[in-house]
Amino acid sequence: MSRKREKKKLVVRVPNPRAPVKERLDTPSHKVHRSKKQYSSSRNRHAASRRSCDVTLYRYDYVIVGGGMTAAAAVQGIREVDASGSIGLISAEPHPPYNRPPLSKALWKGEPESSIWRGTEAAGAKLHLDRRANGLDVATRQVKDDRGDTYAYRQLLLATGGAPRRLSFADDPIIYYRTYEDYRRLRALAAKPLRFVVVGGGFIGSEIAAALRMAGRDVEMLVPEAGLAARVFPAELSRHLVDFYGSKGVTVRTGEGVTTLVQRGAKVAITTSTGREVTTDVVVAGLGILPGVDLAQQNGLRVENGIVVDQMLRTSDANVFAAGDVANFPNAALGVRTRVEHEDAANTMGAAAGRAMAGPRTCHSSIRTCSSWATRPWVISTRGTRPWWIGRNRSARA
Numbered sequence: 001m002s003r004k005r006e007k008k009k010l011v012v013r014v015p016n017p018r019a020p021v022k023e024r025l026d027t028p029s030h031k032v033h034r035s036k037k038q039y040s041s042s043r044n045r046h047a048a049s050r051r052s053c054d055v056t057l058y059r060y061d062y063v064i065v066g067g068g069m070t071a072a073a074a075v076q077g078i079r080e081v082d083a084s085g086s087i088g089l090i091s092a093e094p095h096p097p098y099n100r101p102p103l104s105k106a107l108w109k110g111e112p113e114s115s116i117w118r119g120t121e122a123a124g125a126k127l128h129l130d131r132r133a134n135g136l137d138v139a140t141r142q143v144k145d146d147r148g149d150t151y152a153y154r155q156l157l158l159a160t161g162g163a164p165r166r167l168s169f170a171d172d173p174i175i176y177y178r179t180y181e182d183y184r185r186l187r188a189l190a191a192k193p194l195r196f197v198v199v200g201g202g203f204i205g206s207e208i209a210a211a212l213r214m215a216g217r218d219v220e221m222l223v224p225e226a227g228l229a230a231r232v233f234p235a236e237l238s239r240h241l242v243d244f245y246g247s248k249g250v251t252v253r254t255g256e257g258v259t260t261l262v263q264r265g266a267k268v269a270i271t272t273s274t275g276r277e278v279t280t281d282v283v284v285a286g287l288g289i290l291p292g293v294d295l296a297q298q299n300g301l302r303v304e305n306g307i308v309v310d311q312m313l314r315t316s317d318a319n320v321f322a323a324g325d326v327a328n329f330p331n332a333a334l335g336v337r338t339r340v341e342h343e344d345a346a347n348t349m350g351a352a353a354g355r356a357m358a359g360p361r362t363c364h365s366s367i368r369t370c371s372s373w374a375t376r377p378w379v380i381s382t383r384g385t386r387p388w389w390i391g392r393n394r395s396a397r398a
């Protein structure tokens with residue numbers, strides 16, 4: 001390392017005693033429920049932060065980690081019970097909460113983008129966007145984000161959903177389709193006469209392939225299973241869908257996964273599991289999600305196919321709740337634990353968690369509502385107002 005670079009690094013590391021400390025009180029101090037011990041530990045942290053860098057300490061009655069549909073529903077749930085408690089929402093996405101299902105359906109059929117937003121800020125939540133919560137201390141009831149800011153809470157909701165499962169290629173150019181940013185990127189590419197390969201034949205892969213084809217593009221699907229949505233539908237229906245997609249001009253290669261993938265200039269070269277070589281312009285993947293359990297794990301909260309919660313959607317820490325795609329909850333009707341990746345789950349569970357956080361801990365009726373969708377042995381994926389897929393709800397397993 002050059003001497004100049006070494007020096008620069010040193011300057012960055014030296015604490016700056018004059019760095020300003022912003023303490024933003026988003027709630028009046030009487031609203032913040034903290035013990036003396038917590039205050040004094042907070043003062044220590046405060047002093048430490050003053051010495052080292054410019055960080056902000058926020059204090060909220062309710063902190064929500066996550067910026068998806070569950071988080072949006074939770075804000076509404078809190079407001080049903082508590083009209084004035086302060087709510088801070090931390091989201092890794094640069095946009096306020098929005099409905100995810102239209103990203104693979106309605107928006108491609110001409111629904112305006114303005115229709116997807118959930119109006120979470122108008123419901124009275126302060127949004128901290130484009131920042132990832134990467135630290136949680138349940139003892140002091142504080143969350144930290146990747147900019148070094150701290151959020152003190154009275155009640156916390158983990159609505160972290162899931163991150164797309166990825167293929168194990170370093171720096172791959174694949175669009176792992178999940179967010180509004182992914183939609184905008186793919187929509188811009190779909191406006192050009194490019195070739196698309198879609199990896200995965202589940203809901204997301206199938207919907208994206210259909211959307212791209214509807215946009216007039218050449219689409220090839222690589223589906224390791226024997227048919228489309230094969231893990232959800234009966235074999236006959238799954239095979240029928242392959243034919244149906246074929247009739248619409250989508251090339252569906254079943255029993256064929258990706259073995260290697262390399263960017264070659266503007267093109268992507270793929271070798272499939274059958275040894276076939278495919279060259280394409282864009283690769284999109286829909287391979288399911290992995291629940292976002294890191295913060296819970298860091299604190300020793302119970303994790304088992306998602307964050308384990310009770311009937312009240314409370315984790316193994318009484319002040320921390322979890323809901324939506326990330327939560328593994330007890331399904332009273334089935335007598336099993338379930339984790340459900342579904343918009344109904346996000347909306348009903350999010351709202352129930354919000355009410356439970358804000359009100360007396362007696363939200364049994366809300367949880368019964370959660371149980372009712374979770375017990376459904378079928379999932380319905382909507383395309384616009386019409387049902388599109390109907391199949392077995394495998395994610396609602398123990």
Ligand SMILES: Cc1cc2nc3c(=O)[nH]c(=O)nc-3n(C[C@H](O)[C@H](O)[C@H](O)COP(=O)(O)OP(=O)(O)OC[C@H]3O[C@@H](n4cnc5c(N)ncnc54)[C@H](O)[C@@H]3O)c2cc1C
Nearest residue numbers: 066067068069070092100101133161162324325341342343
């Ligand atoms: C394209 C698409 C189409 C879909 N279509 C349908 C459909 O037709 N029908 C249906 O029922 N379901 C559908 N789903 C599934 C449904 O959208 C999800 O079940 C639902 O959105 C889950 O919401 P969530 O808020 O629990 O999780 P997520 O949507 O995953 O949201 C989690 C949020 O938390 C943020 N986050 C995670 N970790 C952190 C952290 N540490 N710090 C800060 N922020 C963090 C993420 O960035 C994200 O914004 C679809 C999903 C997709 C992607």
